[in-house]
Amino acid sequence: MDQPTLPLGLSPEQLDHNAPTPLYHQIYLVLREKIRSGEFPANSVMPGEQELSKLFDVSRITVKRALNELAAHDLVSRHRGRGTVVTPSATLPQVHGSFDNLIDSLKTLGLETQVEVLELSDLPAPVAVANLLDLEPGMEVQRGVRLRKLSGEPFSYLIQYMPADIAARISRADMETVPMLVLLERAGVPPYEAEQWITAVAAEPHIAAALDMATGAPLLRVERVMRDKAGRAVQLIYAHYRPDRFKYHMRSNRKGGSNWRTEG
Numbered sequence: 001m002d003q004p005t006l007p008l009g010l011s012p013e014q015l016d017h018n019a020p021t022p023l024y025h026q027i028y029l030v031l032r033e034k035i036r037s038g039e040f041p042a043n044s045v046m047p048g049e050q051e052l053s054k055l056f057d058v059s060r061i062t063v064k065r066a067l068n069e070l071a072a073h074d075l076v077s078r079h080r081g082r083g084t085v086v087t088p089s090a091t092l093p094q095v096h097g098s099f100d101n102l103i104d105s106l107k108t109l110g111l112e113t114q115v116e117v118l119e120l121s122d123l124p125a126p127v128a129v130a131n132l133l134d135l136e137p138g139m140e141v142q143r144g145v146r147l148r149k150l151s152g153e154p155f156s157y158l159i160q161y162m163p164a165d166i167a168a169r170i171s172r173a174d175m176e177t178v179p180m181l182v183l184l185e186r187a188g189v190p191p192y193e194a195e196q197w198i199t200a201v202a203a204e205p206h207i208a209a210a211l212d213m214a215t216g217a218p219l220l221r222v223e224r225v226m227r228d229k230a231g232r233a234v235q236l237i238y239a240h241y242r243p244d245r246f247k248y249h250m251r252s253n254r255k256g257g258s259n260w261r262t263e264g
Helices: 023-036 049-056 060-072 102-112 127-132 180-186 205-211
Strands: 076-079 083-086 095-098 114-124 140-150 153-163 193-202 218-227 233-241 246-249
Touching: 023 049, 023 060, 049 060, 060 076, 060 083, 127 233, 153 205, 180 233
Parallel strands: 095 246
Antiparallel strands: 076 083, 114 140, 140 153, 153 233, 193 218, 218 233
16 A cells, blocks of 8 residues: 655755754754654654755755664664654653643643653742742742653753742652642642743753753743732742643633624
């Protein structure tokens, strides 16, 4: 049976010859996203080295290194006479967040994923952080940086701030094994409400490296303040998500017969 024609969407414009990232690794990143998004589905045959070298306007040696890197990460298998085939395990699951029941959704997310604490330090609260946590500027807070993974693959880079008295009740080891919302409950400040802002940003070099993405690649950024029932801000978090690994869902309905106006 003939293999279906893949929608390639590949061109030299996807590569930056002035970037410090080698061309073969840039091609690897482009092809990896095509695989994970399902554009190159499981068991499909990838374009050959000669075709890819023409599409990207690079040498076959460069393309071969990119395909070998895909194979090293078990995203493809290479067969003499058959070509490069996308492996069944290449498409990774996507994480879903929900606005309908945000706090429960966040707790479930913590249970289903793995966390690595990259940094942890105490410092005077910067003005912007102090304002969001309802603190005086300069009051001590804990700053933590965590990397969250699913199936061993990174999908979010988290920068969090907590008031010093709350942070003192939570250990670094627990941060890597217990969901933060559970830890806040144990610390006596169970989250009751959340306020958040969502935007798109370009990946800074250190965040891109941690998430295994190209510098400047688009990220979904969520800025969130968690408060307890008394209204005290107990956590501020800046979460950076890979858009191919995470999406938010929300449901809206009209209430009270009010007008519902939308753009478009």
